[in-house]
Amino acid sequence: MQPLRVFLLGATGTIGRATLRALQADGHAVVCFVRPRAGRDAAGVPALLAGAEVRFGDVTDAGSLWRDGFRGERFDVLVSCLASRTGAPADAWAIDHRAHVLALAAARQAGVRQMVLLSAICVQKPLLAFQQAKLAFERALRDSGLVWSIVRPTAFFKSLCGQVERVRSGRPFLVFGDGTLTACKPIGDDDLGRYIAGCLTDPARQHKVLPIGGPGEAITPRQQGEWLFELFGRTPRFRQVPVALLDGIVGVLAVGGRLSPTLAAKAELARIGRYYATESMLVLDEATGRYSAAATPSTGSQTLLDCYRALAAGAPAPQRGDHAVF
Template sequence: MTMGRQVGAGPRRVLFLGATGTIGRATVRALVSHGHQVVCLVRRPADFAIPVGATERIVSLADPSSVTRDGIRGEPFDVLVSCLASRTGLPDDAWAVDYRAHVNALNVSRAAGVTHVVLLSAICVQKPILAFQHAKLAFEAALIASGLAYTIVRPTAFFKSLSGQIDRVRRGKPFLIFGDGTLTACKPISDDDLGRYLADCLDHDERRNRVLPIGGPGEAITPKAQGERLFALLGRQPRFKHVPVVLLDVIIAILATTGRWMPALAAKAELARIARYYATESMLVLDPATGRYDAQATPSTGSETLFDYYARVIRGEAVAERGDHAVF
């Protein structure tokens, strides 16, 4: 079997998971621009075309034999890159995708010669209380124990996760914030900046065998600051609607109780728990000594800010593809 090339050895053959999402597409574009040969394993025909220069192969990621037969096809690969994530964060989905599908791909790709794995994870696993966080951490642990070189990237927040209220504000409605709007902060990063960072991990020795938190450029921003800038870009006076966090607690309690008899409501309770987590926890590096989030310790990269993106969406130069990142 052909062994994987070493860092900096020129173009590599890349096995890619998660190419149908916005971050996946951006990462594939960056890899192709670097001259790498990218084969994208997808669960169904993509709603959006795979970037030019990459190859699409349809597989069942739940079935290792399908990944081998339909994805690998007896060919050698050097690197496994994954931007794959569960769509809902619900327990069954999270363990099936964030853990088992990744374990399957890890085992099969190792047999195909892969020696380096670049994984897009999430910074929220620093303080895990939700099913999808535990599933992500379980695979991170499996990857670290695999003996392969690894690069685990934990971004702080995505533009699409913070763009859900643009249309709402345009329609004259107030910007929704939890509490006073300063409970949390993040350093959001664009798809393209994150895609370039992930692609560059193939060629940076200092990023191997490390867990890397990363954010976008500029200072950490709060939800209140997001709303203020959005109103300014629209030329309007800021209007906020304050939502008490305790309201989420009440909703969770009701859904969890009724969910004992109605599974659909139990799922909604978990989604409410996810919403509460993001409403109360900052997406920044967590200082284990103090238990506080540290904006200064959160690295920044890239060039596009969230407010640059807001301006492009308002001008009609960009479309907010939110998908399962919708909150409001």
């Protein structure tokens, strides 16, 4: 396999770092374009992204992308693991759409002929601003003339680890409804990173939208709780949160949002929470309108139960940042 020169966005996130490791393992030369701080001291970023060339700049600024990022050099592939931090409308359209449009334009100037985009499986049923923004860029990429792959993963392990400490400390596991309203096939960082890196050289993954989950059967929130109770040797205790309560919160914030931008943003975050409480992260069968575990492809070897076992044994919990719910 001939090594490629890769321009990577979103490298400091957990999926970005896993993708970088996979790209390096395949022998590719990677340049990471990151925010001047990216939530850390700039001095620590090169160590975080060991083995890659790190360049600092502003992905929302076309001039910075070209001047500080591509620097007039040639690249083979643009890979993006970049996503908005909150999913709020302004952030979503700035990052999930416009920043990617600017990066794509700069990449084409740099001779890039291929792009691999990390998207999300939830765009199948786009009810939220960040989903609309992601879809808008997906369309732009498909129409770009480049070789493209759009990877739509199911739930991440880090998104499903928020209640580990609740259970460890003897508190009940929170579920919406009875805990079986939704299901997912969660995928680990390294398995997803390897899948993304494989898109560079596997023709079967090119010019395709690629939904992907981790190994094993689809699992519900109630099953997740049962695993944790068993690992910590505790009697299962679930607290059911009515979906109607979320509807009420959304409604109150939406009314307040007519007068306050702050409340409007909070209303959107509440809508995001409700979405994930009621929609499965699986392939959507458009003919039936139902989610299908059987139609959701799987990859990799690490399961969510493996992750829970490691956390129960003392492994550090993943940082969930703005996407934390519990």
